[in-house]
Amino acid sequence: MELRQLRHFVAVAEDQHFTRAAERLMVSQSGLSASIRALERELQTPLFVRTTRRVTLTEAGRALLGEAQRILAQVRSAHEAVAAVQGVLRGTLSLGTEQCIAGVHVARLLAAFRRRHPDVEIRLRQAGSGALAEEVAAGRLDLAFAYRAEADTDQLRSAFLNREPMTVLCHPDHRLAAAGAVVTPHDLADEVFVDFHPDWGPRRTTDTAFAAAGVRRTVALEVNDVHGLLDLVDENLGIAVVPRHFRHKRTSLTALPLKDTGEAAYETVALLPPPQAASPAARALMSVLETLPRTEGA
Template identity: 85%
Template sequence: MELRHLQHFVAVAEDQHFTRAAERLVVSQSGLSASIRALERELRAPLFVRTTRRVTLTEAGRALLGEAERILAQVRAAHEAVAAVQGVLRGTLSLGSEQCVAGVPVAQLLAAFRRLHPDVEIRMRQAGSGELAEEVAAGRLDLAFAYRVQPDGDRLRSVPLSSEPMTVLCHPGHRLAGHGALLAPRDLADEVFVDFHPDWGPRRVTDTAFAAAGVRRTVALEVQDVHGLLDLVDENLGVAVVPRHFRHKRASLTSLPLAETDHVEYETVALLPPPQAASPAARALMALLDTAGALGQPGSARGGTPRGTGSA
């Protein structure tokens, strides 16, 4: 089995199209098809179901995809490790992040990383914490900043970075705006909520807190971005429970503290593969994050409580 066969297979699986995958790989479509056929012959199983419009993975293809991604990630890590020993950090840093994670100034961190390591290509994508955890475990991301998830033994570890209380945002004309005391979930039982997709950290925290309090809530307006959430609350279409630093993003909204319990802390973590599988770029980024002076205390930059990052 050749590495290029696995590279070709993963590209087709990602694009679900032979022509687009061939263009991305800068190979001929006939050469790409021949590579996939050779892999299928070796494995004695079809890997794709081909139609005129797209290709989809067979059961055998799905089984191979995770292993192929891990193998390719390990090969990249090997090349980068050798370069690092020679004193040059090269390759790619693939980073995932939730939007507006608490306590980690992602843009500032990446800018500092680029100044130190200009030969490393930076790639970044945003998604929910569960999806980011799967991407790191599969080797598609070097690391991710996300809400805490359950570590996965041999494939995923979680390094605590910071924690931050949750707060309620509402329109200044809303009935809660003049509430003088701490709010509890029961005080919000009859409200209409604006919230993120269930995989996002703030939604996970809020769902857990309300479930623990035995309070049902209605999420009528579900969004995929922070500004969309703030716009809807600004139009008095609902209230939102969000990490405390969100209150600085829209001065026109009223921020009300939520009573602190074990269930209403937004905890930011770095999701990484096991130490032996961490790429040199990931280790360098974590080392930079640990150097708080270079970034103005990243663990507390947005009002969170910093925690030691430890070694990558």
């Protein structure tokens, strides 16, 4: 099994198409097909189900994909480590983040990183915390800024960024705004909620808080964008339970403290692979982060 074959296999799996993968890799389609067939012969199993329009992974292909991506990430890290020893940081920094993550101003951090390491290509992806954790553990991301969902594992470790309570946002004409008091999950049991997808950190924190209080709630309006959430609340279509720093993003809304949530809090971390697997670019980014002031969120 050659690294070239693994690169070919991953490209076809990601593009789900031989022609597009061949164009991306700048190889002939016939050569790419021959490489995949040779890999399948060596493994003695089909890796793709081929149709006239697309290709999909077989069960064996799905099993290979994660390992192949991890191997290629480790090879890339090895090349970058050698370059770092020679005094030049090159390669690629693949970073993931949730929107408006607390504890780090991502754009400012990347600008500072680029000034120090102009030869490193930066790739940024926004997603929910669950997906980001999987991407870092699989080696597809160098690191990610996300919500802490689980304890550290052999494939994933975390570095603390920030911890803050949750706050209720509502329209100024809402009955809660008129009361102007601290609220509990029980006070919100009959409300219409605007919230994020369940994979997002703020949603996970809110679900945990309400579960701890023994209160069931229904999310009627679900979004994947911070400003979309604020717009819905601003039109009085529902209330939102969000990290405290969100209150600065739409000052026209009323913010109310939320209590009686047990130990539930919005805690953000940098998700990293084990130290021996961390890329030089990831280590360099964390070094830059330590020199910058921590923020509530951006």
